[in-house]
Amino acid sequence: MSEFDEIIDAAEAWNAAEPDEDLRVELVDLVEAARSDDPEERAAARSDLAQRFSGRLQFGTAGLRAAVAAGPMRMNRLVVRQAAAGLGRWLLDEQAAGRIDRAAERGVVIAHDARRKSDLFALDTARVLAAMGIRSMLHPGVQPTPVLAWSITGLEAAAGVVVTASHNPPADNGYKVFLETGSQIVSPVDTQISACIGAFDPLAVPLAQEDDHLIRRLDLSWQEAYVASIPAVRLRPEVPGVPVAYSAMHGVGAETIELAFAAAGFEPPIPVVEQHLPDARFPTVAFPNPEEPGAMDLLLETAQESGAAIALANDPDADRLGVAIPTDDGGWRKLSGDEIGWLFADHILANTTGDDRLVVTTLVSSSLLGRMAAARGVHAEETFTGFKWIGKIATERAAIGQRFVLGYEQALGYLVTDRPLDKDGISAAVLMAEIAACAAADGVTLQGRLDAIADEFGRYVTAELSVRMEPAAGAAWVDDVEASPPATVGDRAVESVSTYPEAGLVRLMLDGGVRIQIRPSGTEPKVKLYGEGVDIDVAVLDELLAALAATAPAN
Known part of the structure; x- marks a missing residue:
């Protein structure tokens, strides 16, 4: 044959x-x-x-993501049923080993976004778990990822699942798994679950009936409880709000963010009407990610026309936050993920106290957060790429008396409270609205806030570049850079090389204190390059990244 x-x-x-x-x-x-x-x-x-x-779609640290289509390498109900069965088997194994108490009884809480077939994927997950004797709890309608993550600990569930492809292209869908702490799974749990998934035939996974007694349908009380927690995010609640323009990016964040703003004492944000309601077609954006060029164009138009003081955008499942600010010439400027993180750090560290405070960021985010923390006498940690690691650090450090106050990664992921232990674009949006309000009350601009940070610590400049490559080729290239690092990048000597195998990352320190990092993407077929320097021209940094990218093998 x-x-x-x-x-x-x-x-x-x-x-x-x-x-x-x-x-x-x-x-x-x-x-x-x-x-x-x-x-x-x-x-x-x-x-x-x-x-x-x-083969089969691999379950990694970001769960599953692929285009919705038939076949074992795509997202469909058979693949989801196999994944749910693998998760169920892992939970039962952990229960038997005494590592997760009463896993079947405590069960799994499940939510979904508005992408194609998300509702079916969520229901099938519940039916598979019920057939295995595991309780499941389904959130009603569509819900943002932060609401799902927040509800896990409230429900004392053994795990959580959200069906979403987050900021991926419109054709995709995905499947994220959370631990009982409300944080996403980390290694080795991902490989353990993947092994369990592989033991099931996707064509023959047993299903319970939709009305099985082990399937519980939740009401909106958990969304309401999440919203009720939002006012505690504010650090200067006495400061009145300012006009905020907002885009839900055709996702599921709009309803919850309007409720959150009201709970926090702010007027509703001014919506980008064309992008406000969930729409699985994503008709106004080719790539619904606030990081992508053009994705926030309609938001900037709305901000300009409405006289907003700040413009905020969530990605479709509302766990990321994009920000744009007015410029002196009457225009608008998108902030980088690091600039947003610096504004959060500046505000939080100025309005909290205690030497037990902890801030956490990732290897590829700016090193400025560590300097800001040191100047304020608080603990700072740097961890692997992916917000799941920030949640892990926060959990571990709490056991030794450190109090988490901020975590961020430059890919627009922020956590400005201690629950859930995952990035949360809704609570972050509320606190960013407060930062804008405080700036207005103090008679300064948000750019002025950033300039003041630069005056104190130096002007940190960051840049990124992606090289499209198939995963195997990308990993091989990074391995080659690690095994035989270049003597120079562009016109600058390489002074030291550090490797972080757990993150698949190589860090090159160049002459003049310039930092270049390279790693394969965990969710897309590309290799990412990150540059950082202090008081350097961004064009120079871009040239250095391009010089390293030019060494990539033909793909």
Whole structure:
């Protein structure tokens, strides 16, 4: 039997089990195209089929993410059922080993966003868990990821699941798993769950009935409880608010953020009307990520027209926060993720007290946070890339008496409270609105706040560059840089090399204190390069990143 025949057999077996008519039709059409007389159509279809059936979608530290389509390398109900079964088996194993108490009884709390098939993926997860004797709790309707993460500890659940692809392209969906602490899973839990997933046949995972007694449907009380916690985020509650423009980026954050602003004593934000309601098509943005060029254009227009003092954007599941500020020339400027983090640090450290305070950031974020913390006499930690590690550090340091007050990663992830232990774009938006209000009350601009930080610590400059590469090629390139680091990058000598195997990251320190870092992306087929220098021109930093990128092998 040829390789093509094996793929066709696998596709037909998949279709026999596929529960969704639209995906069955899509796969039948693809198989027919793979037999077409047109050589181009035939080649394209066979390549697509080969990719879909080349293995199984791997469950990593970000869970699962892929385009919604049929096949084991895509997001669909069969893949989700297999993943849910693997999670259930891991929980039962942990319960049997005495590491998670009463896991089946405490159960799993589940929420979903508004992307294609998210509701079906969430319900199937509950049905799979119920069939395994594990209780599940389904949030009503669509919910932001922070509400799900926050509710895990309140419900004393053994784990949490949110169906979302976060800021991925419109065609994608995803599946995130949280620990009982409300933080995302970290190694080795991800590999343990992945091994459990592999033990199940995705075509034959048992399902309970939708009305099974182990499936509990929650009401809105947990969203209400989350909103009720928001006022505690404010550090200067006496300061009146300022006009805030806001984009939900076609995601699920709008309703909750309006409730959160009201609870915090602020007027509702001024919405980008075209992007305010959930829409799985994401019609106004090709890539619904506030970091992406053009994604915040409509927000900046709304801010300009409304006379807002600040512009805020959540990504579609509302766990990230983008920010733009007015400029002296009457325009608007998007802040980098680090600049947002510096504003949070400046505000939080100025309005809290105690030498037990702790701030945490990631390896690829700016090193300025550590200097700010040292100047204020508080603890600072640097951890691996990914917010899950920030949650882990916060949990560990609490055991030795350190009080978490801020965690951030430059990819627009911020946590400005101690719950949930995951990035939260809603509570962060409320505190950023307060920062803007305080600046206005003090008669300064937000750029003025950033300038004051630069006056004290130096002007930290950061830059990023991504090189599109397949994951295996990207990992190999980073390994090569580690094994044989360059003597120079551009016109600057490499003075030291540090490696962080757990993060897959290599750090090069160049002449003049410039820091260049390189690592493969954990969620996309690319390698990311990060640069930082003090009192350096950003164009110089961009040139250094481009010089290192030019050494990438042909892909």
